[in-house]
Amino acid sequence: MLRVTRGLAAIGAAALLLSSGQAHAHGFAGDRFFPATLQTDDPFVADEMSLPTLIKNPADSTGGQSYSVGVDLAKRLTPDLGLTIHYEWNYFQPKGSPAQYGFGSLDTAVQYQLFVNAPHEMMGLIGLGETWGHTGAINHGGADDHTTLSPTFDFGKGFGDLPDSLTWLKPLAITGNLSVDLPTKVNSAGSLNQNVFNAGFAIEYSLEYLQHHVQDVGLGRPFDRLIPLVEITTSTPLNRGFNSTTGLTNGTGQATTGVVAPGVIWAGQYYQIGAQAIIPYGQGQGHGVGALLQLHFYLDDLFPNSIGRPIFSW
Amino acid sequence: MTHRTLSGLALAGVLGCAGAGAAHAHAFLDRASPAVGSTVHTPPTEVRIQYTEELEPAYSTAHVEDAAGAMVSTGNAHVDPNERSVLIVPVGALKPGRYKVIWKVLSVDTHVTNGAFNFTVAP
Numbered sequence: 001m002l003r004v005t006r007g008l009a010a011i012g013a014a015a016l017l018l019s020s021g022q023a024h025a026h027g028f029a030g031d032r033f034f035p036a037t038l039q040t041d042d043p044f045v046a047d048e049m050s051l052p053t054l055i056k057n058p059a060d061s062t063g064g065q066s067y068s069v070g071v072d073l074a075k076r077l078t079p080d081l082g083l084t085i086h087y088e089w090n091y092f093q094p095k096g097s098p099a100q101y102g103f104g105s106l107d108t109a110v111q112y113q114l115f116v117n118a119p120h121e122m123m124g125l126i127g128l129g130e131t132w133g134h135t136g137a138i139n140h141g142g143a144d145d146h147t148t149l150s151p152t153f154d155f156g157k158g159f160g161d162l163p164d165s166l167t168w169l170k171p172l173a174i175t176g177n178l179s180v181d182l183p184t185k186v187n188s189a190g191s192l193n194q195n196v197f198n199a200g201f202a203i204e205y206s207l208e209y210l211q212h213h214v215q216d217v218g219l220g221r222p223f224d225r226l227i228p229l230v231e232i233t234t235s236t237p238l239n240r241g242f243n244s245t246t247g248l249t250n251g252t253g254q255a256t257t258g259v260v261a262p263g264v265i266w267a268g269q270y271y272q273i274g275a276q277a278i279i280p281y282g283q284g285q286g287h288g289v290g291a292l293l294q295l296h297f298y299l300d301d302l303f304p305n306s307i308g309r310p311i312f313s314w
Numbered sequence: 315m316t317h318r319t320l321s322g323l324a325l326a327g328v329l330g331c332a333g334a335g336a337a338h339a340h341a342f343l344d345r346a347s348p349a350v351g352s353t354v355h356t357p358p359t360e361v362r363i364q365y366t367e368e369l370e371p372a373y374s375t376a377h378v379e380d381a382a383g384a385m386v387s388t389g390n391a392h393v394d395p396n397e398r399s400v401l402i403v404p405v406g407a408l409k410p411g412r413y414k415v416i417w418k419v420l421s422v423d424t425h426v427t428n429g430a431f432n433f434t435v436a437p
Contacts, residue, residue, distance in 0.1 A: 030429075031430060033342075167351075211350070212431070213429055213431055214351055214431070216345070216346070216349035216350040216352055269366060270339055298339070301339035304425065
């Protein structure tokens with residue numbers, strides 16, 4: 001922790017020395033503010049932190065129950081180049097067996113903001129995610145014994161450019177991400193490590209956009225900062241036991257799975273709060289509904305002159 | 315000092331700074347007169363836009379266009395000296411029709427936000 005503290009101090013000092021000028025920051029494309037979504041990656045580089053993210057997963061197919069506590073940090077190196085770090089602690093209570101717990105794998109990513117189109121409220125980002133092997137409790141925390149690389153494309157689109165005849169659809173926005181997980185090891189303890197295609201989407205209806213950009217409908221605080229949303233994720237194995245014809249696996253792998261997560265985000269000036277239900281679908285998934293609660297800080301607003309700025313301003 | 319204690323102190327520091335009033339944030343539009351998307355029967359002489367943060371006057375601007383895209387604001391937008399979170403745009407005698415307010419502001423922490431909204435003057 002001391003090393004981390006010194007590192008943050010150095011980042012802050014460097015930011016003060018090297019950064020200048022006006023700053024665009026988290027999720028803006030023209031009139032559109034994109035909040036940090038809860039299940040899917042964001043299409044923008046940012047200086048933000050989620051602390052904590054609390055998850056009660058849906059019970060698995062055997063009735064086992066798991067929970068996790070996570071932290072995420074996003075830091076811009078330049079206005080268009082950023083890093084993200086994710087770490088979480090997991091607790092798993094199998095049915096009829098002792099509980100297991102420990103840290104999961106450390107996830108990082110390098111991201112580059114490809115474009116931001118203000119008039120059409122669009123943005124795109126490419127990145128390379130890394131899930132690092134041997135960075136958590138492999139036997140108890142669900143961590144991996146191998147590193148996985150995940151090239152990613154994330155995008156966002158707001159619909160404020162719709163014609164005025166479609167006024168009530170203008171607050172809509174969609175964000176999404178497409179990625180492929182490429183494990184660097186074929187087999188772990190008898191289980192195949194498959195290449196997996198992931199797609200995730202978030203459909204948002206921003207009451208902030210409605211109230212302040214389209215039509216004053218009389219929403220006051222806190223309702224004028226609410227963003228109801230539904231997120232949908234899907235993961236499909238691409239090889240190593242997956243039968244693309246039947247959609248099922250022949251052995252140790254898994255079929256297409258995902259979650260549907262309806263929820264709401266309240267986005268304030270310095271932080272946002274998000275809550276979602278988590279509903280699983282797909283072969284081998286459990287029953288019931290999970291839940292997520294997240295507190296998310298906008299570091300660029302909290303610390304605009306230090307760690308909230310890009311380290312380098314070019 | 316334990317890892318947990320250090321983590322708690324770090325979080326307390328973050329939240330303490332957040333609550334200390336030293337931070338500033340993106341300037342969101344809070345309310346406007348004429349209201350966003352509204353229809354008014356008395357033509358306004360100015361458009362007032364209230365933001366959630368104080369503005370940098372030199373880098374905060376707005377103008378008003380009619381439905382044909384012609385400028386109808388009659389002077390530069392200026393920040394209200396008595397209320398630095400308010401931007402004022404003077405407009406001429408507005409005929410019945412639809413108007414668009416286009417704004418771009420710089421909050422005092424150098425964050426830029428921009429936006430636009432319509433209002434209608436009815437006969």
